[in-house]
Amino acid sequence: MRIDIKTAVDFLRENDDYLILMHASPDGDTLGSGSALCLALQKLGKRAKAVCPDVIPHRFDYLFKAIEPMDFExxxxxxxxxxxxxxxxxxxxxxxxxxxAIDHHSSHKDFAKKEYVEPESAACCELIYAVIKELGVTIDKDIASCLYTGIATDTGCFKFTNVTPRTHSIAAELIANGADFGAINYAMFVVKTQGRIKLEQETLKNIQFFADGKVAVITASLALIDSLPDIDTDDIGALANIPREIAGVEIGICVKEKKAGVFKASLRTSDNFDAAEIAQNFGGGGHARAAGCSFNGTTMEKAVEKIVKASVEAVEKQK
Ligand SMILES: [Mn+2]
Known part of the structure; x- marks a missing residue:
């Protein structure tokens, strides 16, 4: 059942012994939401723990340092x-x-007894911020840093169009309450491992352009990925964004070798092209601006040829 914030806060105030769940392949918003809510509930004298089904990448360690480990059912x-x-x-x-459930996805599928969902919010952390205020818990430096992390990461450091005036108002208050925004933004958006830089360097060497520079493709072979021990799945996933950073490129493609004979193409497009439509030609899908598809039992050259051909056709169709 969909509920408002007051009902959500009443529930949290009246009960105890909380297990807070954060999603698999965790991002800054789920981790910032889980850690901030856990800290707030503990400050209210309640038992709470935040759990993620996957290993949490080390760059997020600071979110959990102030949480008191609690053993309870x-x-x-x-x-x-x-x-x-x-x-x-x-x-x-x-x-x-x-x-x-507290969530901000417009695609939210109801599953919990009570559902506090606001798709207008740029980040779930905007909702957790409101919940913590309503609970009457003071937003200290630790909670402010957790909430700031979720808002900054889900908005691409305040660059995406999901940002509202409220997003900035909340961020301003979090900074006033001590959020370590300089260090957080450096860790989330600037610093890269040596392996990540090497991966980008090697893939950029093989960039190819088509359709008067409107289509660009880069590739990452398994041999390259395996030769770089300090890269993670985030590093590999981020390659997909690189071709669209080049002026004039409207369809950016990255083809990665997943295992022998299996290739995954990731597409990023401008507003003029539908990435999901191109990916659907090969049984893939996704969103209008970001999509992907797989090619099995083939070679890198053939996979690239197929996805490039479909992309160039999309450009020609538009003329
Ligand atoms: Mn989110």
Missing amino acids: HKNVVCVDIADTKLLAEMKSTGDAAQL
């Missing part, structure tokens, strides 16, 4: 930033038993 499950319990992987059944 949970009575109430709260899901944060989770649009669908499928995103909980092996913890799906725990999520399906949730008492409360």
Whole structure:
């Protein structure tokens, strides 16, 4: 059942022993939401723990340093930033038993007893901020840094069109309350491992342009990926954004070798092209500006040829 913030806050105030679930392949928003809510509930004298089905990348370690580890049997499950319990992987059944879900996805599928969902919010952390205020908990430096992390990461450091005046007002208050925004933005948006830089350097060497520079493709072979021990899946995933950073490129493609004979193409497009439509030619899909598809039992050259041909055709169709 959809509820308003007051009902969500009443529930949190009246109960105890919370297990807060954050989604698999965690991002800054689910982790910032989970850690901030956990800290706030602990400050109210309640037992709370925040759990993620996947390993949390080390760059997020600071979010959890102020949380007191608590050993107890949970009575109430709260899901944060989770649009669908499928995103909980092996913890799906725990999520399906949730008492409360707090989320901002327009695609949110109701699964909890109580659902506080506001798709107008740029980040789930905007909702958690409002919940914590309503709970009457003071937003200290630690909570402010957690909430700032979620808002900054879900807005691409305040660059995406999901940003509203309210997003900036909340961020301003978080900074006033001590959010470590300089260090957070450096860790989230600037610093890269040596492996990541090497990966970008090697893939940029093989960039190819088509359709008068409107289509660009880069490739990453398994041999290259395996030769760089300090890269993670985020580093590999981020390659997909590189071709669209080049002026004039409207369809940016990255083809990665997943295993022998299996290739994944990721597409990023301008407003003039539908990435999902191109990916659908090969049984893939996704969003209008970001989509992907797979090619099995082939070679890198053939996979590139197919996805480039479909992209060039999309450009020609538009003329
Ligand atoms: Mn989010």
